[in-house]
Amino acid sequence: MTWFLGHLPQLGSLLLTHAVLAVIPLLVGLAVALPLGWLAQRYRWLRAPLVAGTGLLYTIPSLALFVLMPLVLGTGILDPINVVIALSVYTVALLVRTVADGLAAVPDEVVQAATAMGVGPARRFFTVELPLAVPVIAAGLRVAAVSNVSVVSVAALLGIAQLGSLFTDGFARDFVDPILVGIVACMVLALTLDVVILSLSRVLTPWTRRGRTA
Amino acid sequence: MINLLGVTKVYPGGTTAVGDLTLAMPTGQTTVLVGPSGCGKTTTLRMINRMIEPTGGRIEIDGVNTADLEPGELRRGIGYVIQGGGLFPHRTVLDNIMTVPLLLGWDRRRAKSVATELMERVGLTASLARRYPNELSGGQQQRVGVARALAADPPVMLMDEPFSAVDPVVREQLQDEFLRLQAELGKTIVFVTHDIDEAIKLGDQVAVLRVGGALAQLAAPAELLADPADDFVADFLGHDRGYRGLGFAAAPALPISAEPVVALGASAEDARRVAAGASWLLVVDDASAPVGWVRPSALSGRVEPSDLHRGGTLARLGGTLRAALDAALSAPSRRGVLVDDDGRLVGTVRAADVLAEIEREPGVRP
Ligand SMILES: Nc1ncnc2c1ncn2[C@@H]1O[C@H](COP(=O)(O)OP(=O)(O)OP(=O)(O)O)[C@@H](O)[C@H]1O
Numbered sequence: 001m002t003w004f005l006g007h008l009p010q011l012g013s014l015l016l017t018h019a020v021l022a023v024i025p026l027l028v029g030l031a032v033a034l035p036l037g038w039l040a041q042r043y044r045w046l047r048a049p050l051v052a053g054t055g056l057l058y059t060i061p062s063l064a065l066f067v068l069m070p071l072v073l074g075t076g077i078l079d080p081i082n083v084v085i086a087l088s089v090y091t092v093a094l095l096v097r098t099v100a101d102g103l104a105a106v107p108d109e110v111v112q113a114a115t116a117m118g119v120g121p122a123r124r125f126f127t128v129e130l131p132l133a134v135p136v137i138a139a140g141l142r143v144a145a146v147s148n149v150s151v152v153s154v155a156a157l158l159g160i161a162q163l164g165s166l167f168t169d170g171f172a173r174d175f176v177d178p179i180l181v182g183i184v185a186c187m188v189l190a191l192t193l194d195v196v197i198l199s200l201s202r203v204l205t206p207w208t209r210r211g212r213t214a
Numbered sequence: 215m216i217n218l219l220g221v222t223k224v225y226p227g228g229t230t231a232v233g234d235l236t237l238a239m240p241t242g243q244t245t246v247l248v249g250p251s252g253c254g255k256t257t258t259l260r261m262i263n264r265m266i267e268p269t270g271g272r273i274e275i276d277g278v279n280t281a282d283l284e285p286g287e288l289r290r291g292i293g294y295v296i297q298g299g300g301l302f303p304h305r306t307v308l309d310n311i312m313t314v315p316l317l318l319g320w321d322r323r324r325a326k327s328v329a330t331e332l333m334e335r336v337g338l339t340a341s342l343a344r345r346y347p348n349e350l351s352g353g354q355q356q357r358v359g360v361a362r363a364l365a366a367d368p369p370v371m372l373m374d375e376p377f378s379a380v381d382p383v384v385r386e387q388l389q390d391e392f393l394r395l396q397a398e399l400g401k402t403i404v405f406v407t408h409d410i411d412e413a414i415k416l417g418d419q420v421a422v423l424r425v426g427g428a429l430a431q432l433a434a435p436a437e438l439l440a441d442p443a444d445d446f447v448a449d450f451l452g453h454d455r456g457y458r459g460l461g462f463a464a465a466p467a468l469p470i471s472a473e474p475v476v477a478l479g480a481s482a483e484d485a486r487r488v489a490a491g492a493s494w495l496l497v498v499d500d501a502s503a504p505v506g507w508v509r510p511s512a513l514s515g516r517v518e519p520s521d522l523h524r525g526g527t528l529a530r531l532g533g534t535l536r537a538a539l540d541a542a543l544s545a546p547s548r549r550g551v552l553v554d555d556d557g558r559l560v561g562t563v564r565a566a567d568v569l570a571e572i573e574r575e576p577g578v579r580p
Pocket residue numbers: 225226227229230231250251252253254255256257258408
């Protein structure tokens with residue numbers, strides 16, 4: 001406890017970096033997964049290769065990905081961009097299937113009705129299909145958010161400072177306090193992200209809660 | 215006028231959904247496509263707005279080949295009520311109805327006022343405007359579907375089983391409203407159903423299709439009932455064709471007898487005196503609208519609503535032979551009650567006189 005109070009400012013900055021490193025890939029990953037998921041849903045023959053292919057990315061161990069990134073991108077080993085890109089890859093891996101499933105769950109007659117009224121494909125995607133897929137996509141995002149928060153800490157092994165540094169630090173000094181604080185901080189961050197995504201999803205989908213259960 | 219000229223649709227799997235269909239659908243009239251499940255009704259409808267491209271033949275609307283039009287533009291000019299509703303679950307009733315006007319670039323105020331007016335027209339109270347579709351009953355949802363299709367006032371309406379998902383009572387209500395609305399609007403309507411009674415009730419002309427999308431018969435409803443082209447059409451029309459056909463025959467000047475009546479609340483003595491020995495006596499209310507029959511001999515005190523036999527149907531003067539005959543057959547006295555347009559008693563007719571009229575002019579009159 002005294003350790004915790006004594007290191008508050010340092011903790012704050014580690015938490016902030018951790019949050020940024022977890023959230024940016026979430027947004028980037030979503031932006032990439034949306035068009036890929038749309039393709040997988042639009043062209044049936046693309047679905048299997050896209051979903052399986054991106055899913056495969058998730059099986060690459062995170063440490064290996066972090067170490068590989070500088071080689072592929074030509075960045076410095078300590079550059080946080082490595083972590084951002086690696087986690088974006090994981091987010092895409094998790095979300096392509098989710099987006100495709102979410103779009104597939106939009107009732108066919110609703111899409112047909114939009115088409116019949118002369119709503120073009122692009123407008124239809126943004127005004128009908130995407131809004132209706134929000135609950136499913138949000139569920140996938142919550143999983144990805146929690147996963148990102150936990151994977152970011154691995155980057156501490158490469159010396160990129162964030163909450164994971166508390167684990168390496170505590171381990172090196174055989175001192176349990178920073179490790180415990182790091183775990184709690186990670187959990188708080190993950191829970192906060194979860195609540196934020198859930199709330200956003202609810203704000204975006206008012207119709208799901210006002211229905212009668214007929 | 216919508217013209218299907220040798221239209222064919224063979225799906226990639228090899229199914230011929232529509233085979234060489236030629237059909238003219240006159241402007242301002244309702245053409246009903248009817249036939250068993252899978253006979254190509256939806257496919258035919260969707261080829262008209264090019265949601266499905268024909269593999270053969272062509273379709274003209276007012277002489278213009280639809281293949282020459284941009285599909286989006288064509289569709290925004292055609293109202294479509296989709297099988298199963300297809301309302302946008304994430305949009306309020308009002309926003310659903312405003313879809314096409316907003317697509318056409320109307321300003322929101324105008325779109326909203328038109329949508330509000332349409333809600334009233336199709337029998338939706340204004341308080342439903344801000345609800346989501348899943349907060350509506352089945353019948354209300356169907357009405358929203360119709361209002362949404364009508365929103366930009368398209369000259370052509372395609373309706374795919376719009377009233378199929380509701381119970382029979384609501385369905386009949388929706389059908390009556392459809393007829394009232396169409397009498398006002400005079401749209402060119404293509405209406406799909408698999409319910410032959412609905413087809414006969416709503417169609418100016420009925421196209422019966424057989425599986426494979428071939429035209430079995432195209433005729434006005436009365437003609438269809440009177441003269442089915444073959445066994446398939448006859449079977450599809452079902453029973454009681456003669457009786458149902460009378461529903462299209464206007465009852466001419468039937469011999470009407472004056473009917474003795476008592477008012478509700480009259481004494482038993484008065485009722486027996488007026489009846490003069492007849493076993494059934496007609497009772498009317500203050501506005502001289504018939505309310506039911508009583509047995510004068512069974513009366514003890516005054517004529518109360520609980521004494522009434524209410525089995526008799528009422529026929530409107532100038533209505534159909536079917537209504538007149540049914541009024542006679544359903545009345546316990548076998549005297550069919552005729553009323554005027556305001557529901558006031560005109561007199562009674564006998565089944566024998568209605569039958570004599572049917573026999574006097576052979577066949578079903580148009
Ligand atoms: N996309 C498709 N691909 C292949 N075959 C199809 C397709 N859509 C419809 N069909 C087939 O074409 C035939 C006609 O279908 P359609 O939907 O037009 O029938 P329908 O008369 O509307 O039937 P229902 O009364 O059940 O709605 C059916 O045999 C159906 O299986």
